[in-house]
Amino acid sequence: MNVMSVDGYRAKIEYDEELDLFRGEILGLNGGADFYGKNPKELRAEFKKSLQTFLAVCKEKGIEPKRQFSGKFNLRITPELHEQIAIVAQAKGKSINTLALEALQEHVALR
Numbered sequence: 001m002n003v004m005s006v007d008g009y010r011a012k013i014e015y016d017e018e019l020d021l022f023r024g025e026i027l028g029l030n031g032g033a034d035f036y037g038k039n040p041k042e043l044r045a046e047f048k049k050s051l052q053t054f055l056a057v058c059k060e061k062g063i064e065p066k067r068q069f070s071g072k073f074n075l076r077i078t079p080e081l082h083e084q085i086a087i088v089a090q091a092k093g094k095s096i097n098t099l100a101l102e103a104l105q106e107h108v109a110l111r
Contacts, residue, residue: 026047028067030064
């Protein structure tokens with residue numbers, strides 16, 4: 001995964017073939033903020049500029065810059081997968097929630 005971090009904020013980095021530039025999109029915001037650069041050094045500098053601009057606008061408008069998360073989300077899966085997960089969780093003496101939480105934490109830790 002192509003992720004760049006600046007001041008506790010993260011951005012997804014992708015290559016834009018049409019512009020022949022790298023494009024960054026700052027993640028987890030209450031709005032959109034992106035930036036472009038030719039190389040990692042330029043990309044990081046543009047990330048900082050875009051972030052500063054976004055934070056200034058949020059402050060001016062009284063908006064919380066980071067999106068808030070409740071800690072809950074719904075996941076739609078097939079009944080067959082649901083059954084398999086329930087059986088594995090039961091065999092391990094865990095709830096489905098605990099099993100899913102551990103799997104998600106492991107996946108995120110690998111990135």
